[in-house]
Amino acid sequence: MDTMRRETFPKWEHLTGDKSIAGLFSRGEAFIVFPLRVVYLRVEREDAPVRVMFAVPKRHFRHAVDRNRMKRLMRESYRKQKSALIEYAESNGCTLHVAVSLIRPMWLSYGDMYIKMGKIIRNLADRLAEGAEEAKV
RNA sequence: AUAGUCGGGCGGUCUGUCGCCAGGCGCAGCUUUAAGGCUGCAUCGGGAGGAAAGUCCGGGCAACACAGAGCACCAUACUUCCUAACGGGAAGAGGGUCGUGAGAUUCACACAAGCGCAGAAGAAAAUAACCGCCCGCGCUCUUCGCGGGUAAGGGUGAGAAGGUGAGGUAAGAGCUUACCGCCGCAGUGGCGACACUCGCGGGUCAGUGCGCCGUAUGGGUUGAAAGACCAAGUAAACCGGCGUCAUGUCAGGGCUGCUCGCCCGAAGUUACCGCCGGAGGGUAGGUCGAUAGAGUCCGUUGGUGACAGCGGACCCAGAUAAAUGACAGACGCGGCAUCUCGCAUGCCGUACAGAACCCGGCUUAUAGCCCGGCUAUUCCU
Numbered sequence: 001m002d003t004m005r006r007e008t009f010p011k012w013e014h015l016t017g018d019k020s021i022a023g024l025f026s027r028g029e030a031f032i033v034f035p036l037r038v039v040y041l042r043v044e045r046e047d048a049p050v051r052v053m054f055a056v057p058k059r060h061f062r063h064a065v066d067r068n069r070m071k072r073l074m075r076e077s078y079r080k081q082k083s084a085l086i087e088y089a090e091s092n093g094c095t096l097h098v099a100v101s102l103i104r105p106m107w108l109s110y111g112d113m114y115i116k117m118g119k120i121i122r123n124l125a126d127r128l129a130e131g132a133e134e135a136k137v
Numbered sequence: 138a139u140a141g142u143c144g145g146g147c148g149g150u151c152u153g154u155c156g157c158c159a160g161g162c163g164c165a166g167c168u169u170u171a172a173g174g175c176u177g178c179a180u181c182g183g184g185a186g187g188a189a190a191g192u193c194c195g196g197g198c199a200a201c202a203c204a205g206a207g208c209a210c211c212a213u214a215c216u217u218c219c220u221a222a223c224g225g226g227a228a229g230a231g232g233g234u235c236g237u238g239a240g241a242u243u244c245a246c247a248c249a250a251g252c253g254c255a256g257a258a259g260a261a262a263a264u265a266a267c268c269g270c271c272c273g274c275g276c277u278c279u280u281c282g283c284g285g286g287u288a289a290g291g292g293u294g295a296g297a298a299g300g301u302g303a304g305g306u307a308a309g310a311g312c313u314u315a316c317c318g319c320c321g322c323a324g325u326g327g328c329g330a331c332a333c334u335c336g337c338g339g340g341u342c343a344g345u346g347c348g349c350c351g352u353a354u355g356g357g358u359u360g361a362a363a364g365a366c367c368a369a370g371u372a373a374a375c376c377g378g379c380g381u382c383a384u385g386u387c388a389g390g391g392c393u394g395c396u397c398g399c400c401c402g403a404a405g406u407u408a409c410c411g412c413c414g415g416a417g418g419g420u421a422g423g424u425c426g427a428u429a430g431a432g433u434c435c436g437u438u439g440g441u442g443a444c445a446g447c448g449g450a451c452c453c454a455g456a457u458a459a460a461u462g463a464c465a466g467a468c469g470c471g472g473c474a475u476c477u478c479g480c481a482u483g484c485c486g487u488a489c490a491g492a493a494c495c496c497g498g499c500u501u502a503u504a505g506c507c508c509g510g511c512u513a514u515u516c517c518u
Contacts (some may be wrong), residue, residue, distance in 0.1 A: 007155060019421065052457055064190090064491055068462090076463045079156065099458095102325060110464070 009079040015053035015097055024097045027053045029127075035104035036074075040124060041097045050087035052078060060073045060105035070102055073110055077117040088125045094127065 008019065015021060028041035054074040056067040078100075089096050106115070 009156070011460090014458080017422080018458085021458065055458075065489095068491065072462055078155080079463090114291085 002092060007079055009075060009082075013048050013051055015051040015099065016019075020051070020097060021053065021099070023031065024099055028097065028099075031123065032103070033116050033123065035108075036116055036120065037101050037103045038120055038124070039099045042094050043097055044095065045093060046095040048095065049086050050082070050096045050098065052100065054075055055099060055101035057101065059101065070108070073108065073113045074100060077110070080114070081121050082120050083106040085121045085125055088128045093130060098123070098124065
């Protein structure tokens with residue numbers, strides 16, 4: 001494994017498939033980093049250590065252009081900061097399903113989004129670590 | 138030059154860093170009898186629109202339905218042409234409204250065949266007498282009253298019984314006549330809508346709005362979440378093989394109300410049951426549909442034009458919880474301000490908006506800019 005992890009976000013790290021998504025939303029745990037809501041779920045080891053999806057509801061952003069813009073910012077800021085989370089997941093030997101949705105109709109700049117996403121990733125990593133402790137005990 | 142009007146077109150560019158999607162070529166790994174497939178890396182060039190939008194019309198395509206015909210229902214409705222088709226487009230024709238004008242906008246089959254409905258107006262809304270005008274009678278006249286005639290005048294209304302002149306009359310009236318208008322026919326021009334005519338006929342020559350009724354043309358339904366195919370696993374049913382003749386299975390019963398367990402025990406032996414295999418349907422998931430087309434560009438010919446023919450060149454996004462991006466900087470374009478008037482400096486703006494089976498239209502949104510025709514006003518030669 002390279003010492004320098006590349007900042008990629010390939011297809012297999014996207015969360016897809018009706019069953020996975022339905023399972024995540026019905027059984028996952030959630031927390032909020034305003035205005036973003038995060039739902040996550042630990043599942044059995046898959047090919048990817050973490051699989052993520054981003055959502056922007058149509059009722060907040062009526063035009064597809066605006067929804068795309070917010071999703072792209074979310075994706076981009078995740079891509080830049082995801083390596084910590086992936087390392088945690090890999091060391092725990094499980095896969096994490098995550099969904100991040102924008103729950104308020106507000107515009108975030110790239111800078112704001114980057115900070116929020118950083119918080120989300122640290123939060124997720126902490127919770128994952130806790131879960132691992134519990135599993136050991 | 139300014140203002141306007143119609144038509145057509147464009148709607149950012151470059152650099153760096155980090156990424157995404159599909160494809161080509163190469164290398165490596167895994168897999169396969171093999172063709173090939175999958176994964177990774179590297180590299181090459183490609184990757185939203187004029188509206189991709191609204192989903193309002195028309196087609197292709199697909200599934201289902203369907204003897205034929207009619208009715209009903211829905212849509213459309215000046216003419217000719219274009220087109221795969223259209224409720225779209227082009228050219229043209231008539232009326233109304235708006236504008237000094239270029240133009241804009243709107244109406245329309247038939248409906249002088251019939252029927253229905255319509256009111257805070259008006260005498261009256263179609264068998265029109267309220268006022269007025271005229272005649273007769275009551276009293277001799279006037280006023281007034283009664284009976285009758287009269288649609289020329291009045292106000293109301295979206296609409297009031299074609300208009301003007303003359304004749305006519307008690308007063309009037311298409312009552313008669315001339316002209317104008319209207320309707321029908323004829324002639325001429327035009328493919329046609331229609332236009333024109335010192336032509337012929339018509340005075341029973343038509344009230345407004347809405348609806349019903351009539352005619353012609355088109356329409357089967359659904360809509361890519363259509364539809365076609367592959368299909369892990371699991372349960373039940375089916376087929377085949379093997380095992381087993383009782384310690385299995387199991388109707389029924391008992392301990393015990395239920396489950397497990399134990400016990401009693403009928404029937405069946407080509408069965409039941411167990412194990413293995415097969416085939417079919419089909420879920421998760423995947424593949425196709427799905428990107429070469431009524432295609433784009435250039436030239437040319439025909440046509441006023443929409444468009445069509447011919448020749449040549451080109452291949453131009455194919456995602457699927459849904460790629461086509463993020464950040465930084467520079468430039469361009471436009472506006473404003475300042476001054477040393479150079480496109481110098483500063484500030485601001487740079488839109489609307491994201492493919493989802495594919496086409497043709499329509500409608501709506503849109504910063505800023507370009508080109509052409511025409512109109513009005515003003516100035517100069």
